[in-house]
Amino acid sequence: MLKILYINERNTNVDNENARYLKHGFQLDFFKNTNQVGWTLKTISYDAIVYALCLHSQDLLKKIKSWRKYDVSIPILILTENYNADAKVESLNAGADDYLPVLVKPKEVVARIRAVQRRIYSIPTTELSYGDLVFDTARRAVTNYGEPVKLTTKEMAILELFLLLNPRLLTRRYLEDHLCSWNKDINSNLTEVYISNLRRKLGREFIETVHGQGYRLKSLPLSDRA
Numbered sequence: 718m719l720k721i722l723y724i725n726e727r728n729t730n731v732d733n734e735n736a737r738y739l740k741h742g743f744q745l746d747f748f749k750n751t752n753q754v755g756w757t758l759k760t761i762s763y764d765a766i767v768y769a770l771c772l773h774s775q776d777l778l779k780k781i782k783s784w785r786k787y788d789v790s791i792p793i794l795i796l797t798e799n800y801n802a803d804a805k806v807e808s809l810n811a812g813a814d815d816y817l818p819v820l821v822k823p824k825e826v827v828a829r830i831r832a833v834q835r836r837i838y839s840i841p842t843t844e845l846s847y848g849d850l851v852f853d854t855a856r857r858a859v860t861n862y863g864e865p866v867k868l869t870t871k872e873m874a875i876l877e878l879f880l881l882l883n884p885r886l887l888t889r890r891y892l893e894d895h896l897c898s899w900n901k902d903i904n905s906n907l908t909e910v911y912i913s914n915l916r917r918k919l920g921r922e923f924i925e926t927v928h929g930q931g932y933r934l935k936s937l938p939l940s941d942r943a
Contacts, residue, residue: 719764719877720895721830722757724748726770727798727819734823741827742857742874744895751780758787761894765830769796769819773804778811785812792833794826828855838881845880848937850919852880866918871896875911879924879934888931 721738723745735745746761748754751768766784770777781793795808796819805816814833817826831843831854843855849862857873859866868876878887878895892908912932916923925935 719874720744720746722746722748722754722763722766724751724754724768726750737823738827739870741824742854742877743827755783755787758784762891763791765792765794767794767796767826771798773797773799778807781808781811781813790837792830794829796821845877847880847883847934852876861919868918872911872914876915883934886927886931886933
């Protein structure tokens with residue numbers, strides 16, 4: 718599950734907003750203000766920052782610059798009620814990746830985040846592949862050997878992390894952080910359940926366990942590499 722640090726100064730229903738992003742493969746960690754953002758960025762790995770604010774201010778520019786110090790590459794998107802060209806230029810120059818009207822649909826926000834990620838990870842299209850497996854992140858569809866594979870939202874989210882970060886080893890803590898909100902506990906064996914389900918649907922050797930460290934995709938034979 719890709720994870721957004723979502724700061725929302727507006728009066729929005731948290732559950733409804735999270736559900737709108739969840740169907741696109743993103744979990745939201747909601748904050749009502751920026752007070753805890755610095756501390757949170759130090760402790761949790763996020764895939765993007767989205768800041769929905771009411772009014773543009775010079776303080777916003779300072780915040781963007783400070784967030785950039787924690788993570789140079791993380792996508793930062795600003796959603797605002799008083800959209801104007803000058804404020805957009807100032808925010809982009811401060812380090813934001815995009816500046817949009819606050820009523821923009823989640824699917825567009827997600828598409829813009831993924832566009833930045835593709836540049837970061839040098840991925841040319843919306844498709845992530847591994848051997849004969851193809852994951853279309855835009856359509857949220859997975860095929861293996863040309864056949865569709867039915868995955869749950871959480872299974873698909875974990876698969877996306879493995880494909881996006883391959884060959885990186887993912888710790889259980891990293892996966893747990895991406896499976897739930899920052900202020901909610903997760904069942905201690907839930908990660909193992911999802912890993913087991915992916916192995917059952919994609920092959921027992923698909924994900925390997927590095928005991929005491931975490932999980933990673935099993936190395937492909939040279940003949941199967943793109």
